[in-house]
Amino acid sequence: MELVICIGSSCHLKGSRQVVERLRQLIEEANLMDKVALSGTFCMGNCQKGISVTLDGKLFSLSPENVDGFFEDEVLARG
Amino acid sequence: MRKFDTKVQYLQYKVLREVARAAWQGTLAEGVLDIPRRIVPGKVPTMRCCVYKERAILTERVKLALGGDKNNPNVIEVIDIACDECPVGGYEVSPACRGCLAHRCEDVCRKDAIVFDIHQKAHIDKSKCVECGACANVCPYSAISNHKRPCENACKVKAISMDDNKAARIDNQACIACGACVYQCPFGAIMDKSFIADTIRILKESEGSSRYRVYAVVAPSISSQFRYAKLGQVISGIKALGFHTVVEAALGADMVAFAEAKELVEKGLLTSSCCPAFVDYVHKQFPQLTSYISHNLSPMAAIAQYIKEGEPEARVVFIGPCTAKKMEFQREEVAPHIDSVLTFEELQALFDSKEVDITTLEEDVLDNASYYGRIFARSGGLSDAIVQGIKEIGAEGFEARPVICDGIEECRKALLRLSKNALNGNFVEGMACLGGCINGAGCLTHGDKNKAEVDKYGLEAYEKTISEAVSLLQ
Numbered sequence: 001m002e003l004v005i006c007i008g009s010s011c012h013l014k015g016s017r018q019v020v021e022r023l024r025q026l027i028e029e030a031n032l033m034d035k036v037a038l039s040g041t042f043c044m045g046n047c048q049k050g051i052s053v054t055l056d057g058k059l060f061s062l063s064p065e066n067v068d069g070f071f072e073d074e075v076l077a078r079g
Numbered sequence: 080m081r082k083f084d085t086k087v088q089y090l091q092y093k094v095l096r097e098v099a100r101a102a103w104q105g106t107l108a109e110g111v112l113d114i115p116r117r118i119v120p121g122k123v124p125t126m127r128c129c130v131y132k133e134r135a136i137l138t139e140r141v142k143l144a145l146g147g148d149k150n151n152p153n154v155i156e157v158i159d160i161a162c163d164e165c166p167v168g169g170y171e172v173s174p175a176c177r178g179c180l181a182h183r184c185e186d187v188c189r190k191d192a193i194v195f196d197i198h199q200k201a202h203i204d205k206s207k208c209v210e211c212g213a214c215a216n217v218c219p220y221s222a223i224s225n226h227k228r229p230c231e232n233a234c235k236v237k238a239i240s241m242d243d244n245k246a247a248r249i250d251n252q253a254c255i256a257c258g259a260c261v262y263q264c265p266f267g268a269i270m271d272k273s274f275i276a277d278t279i280r281i282l283k284e285s286e287g288s289s290r291y292r293v294y295a296v297v298a299p300s301i302s303s304q305f306r307y308a309k310l311g312q313v314i315s316g317i318k319a320l321g322f323h324t325v326v327e328a329a330l331g332a333d334m335v336a337f338a339e340a341k342e343l344v345e346k347g348l349l350t351s352s353c354c355p356a357f358v359d360y361v362h363k364q365f366p367q368l369t370s371y372i373s374h375n376l377s378p379m380a381a382i383a384q385y386i387k388e389g390e391p392e393a394r395v396v397f398i399g400p401c402t403a404k405k406m407e408f409q410r411e412e413v414a415p416h417i418d419s420v421l422t423f424e425e426l427q428a429l430f431d432s433k434e435v436d437i438t439t440l441e442e443d444v445l446d447n448a449s450y451y452g453r454i455f456a457r458s459g460g461l462s463d464a465i466v467q468g469i470k471e472i473g474a475e476g477f478e479a480r481p482v483i484c485d486g487i488e489e490c491r492k493a494l495l496r497l498s499k500n501a502l503n504g505n506f507v508e509g510m511a512c513l514g515g516c517i518n519g520a521g522c523l524t525h526g527d528k529n530k531a532e533v534d535k536y537g538l539e540a541y542e543k544t545i546s547e548a549v550s551l552l553q
Contacts, residue, residue, distance in 0.1 A: 004389075007551045008324055009314075009444045013541055017551050040551055041389050042294065042447075043324035 006052035008043035018064040026071045087267035098144040099432030102279040136161045147272035153251045154272045154405040161268035162246040168226040175222035184214035233263035257356040257511040258402030258520025271402040278419045282321040291392045292323035298399030299329040299456040300516045302536035303529035304423045311442025329448030331382030332455040333548040340468030344477045350507040353377045355407035357509030365494045383416035394418045400519025422521025449548035453537040458485040458515040462508045471546045480504040486513040
């Protein structure tokens, strides 16, 4: 799975670092390091809604608070 | 309102703006010849002897705005017909000499070069004079002055001499493209080549980011520029030009600070690699020391490399204060990462060519880097970042002893010491421009407040440590 997180200015200020760190942690805990490729990009052009993340091309808007839910519902569900 | 330091800059700006307008409209081929007349209409000269000479020089400026002489590898070029052939006599005594009794000039001269005529007026024996300037400093009538050309005076690497027609000539073997002469020549006879038309082509061919996306990487010294607007408005303006987004070169600086701290601990002795003019200087004047140059890419190239790793079809344009970056991006190891380089001067021209008034725009945000990445823009900032980097990588037993070289003359002194194994330190921070990048030749304004502005901008960074800023990238 390809998980791309926006680390552009707008998302960065909304907390994309916290999201990256939490996702990294969750991936490790679920032992999915080989299955999930985590990477960053600058700006997905969807700055208003939240921290932009794409999972295999599908766009999500996250916040540091709902990362765990997203991981369970989307990443684990696909894993 | 927007502001230029000098009228030369303003003139150059007008040329760039006109060239950019034609480039956007796709009318360069047919419209380029009209540009001189548009800038100098009528018959009354305001700069030179006649409007025809003014227009002839403007034609040369247009050529430089379009990339200049393709056969000359240097990005700094002399417009020989614009060169005023300033006097080159060095220190000379003027008629203001009163023929006084004190003869301080004679006493202070260590070369016995001051002689007196029968009226007790001083003269300088040029066969003995070493142009040290001591006599000029002590004359109570300020009767001794230096008739050295401003370009030669500005060029601390002694790359400028005079050709057979007395016009300035640049020795490409010595020139480090720092642009000091560009900024100092009062006639605007030395200019940096522009890649503004290339940049517009890259933006136009992206077809509104549908074919590929164009990233602007901006240098942290942008915080001291465009003071007539808010930084957030400058970012909105850059996007309005067609850039997909704006990324801080300072994040590349964070990456470099980390990698360079590790490299310093490994090697024990290092010279910095972020100032391209300094790196070029080491290669040209101290080739025996090149092994000490950090193997890291510059912040500009490092962040561009990261962008292209994730998106190989992306284009990256660097926007900064630096003319030497225009040399750097053509180097083999940097060329794949950077597609074009603009100065802040050129960015202003680009805004106005598209009628983008940044003062009317909403404020966007710019935040990718840490405090330390941002203060790279000023002298001493890189050293602070290296010391911090060493702390953050946990190499606390290693003591970084930076030698901060503010300007190319200090760089030269440190490199001389290094070549004699007498350097009092283990890390040479080399910055060719006095004060650092905030005084680069491509800045719109050069002022004392620039350092304070950069430090303020640094403190506003969301991430406080280098590891926090780079943790996003791993």
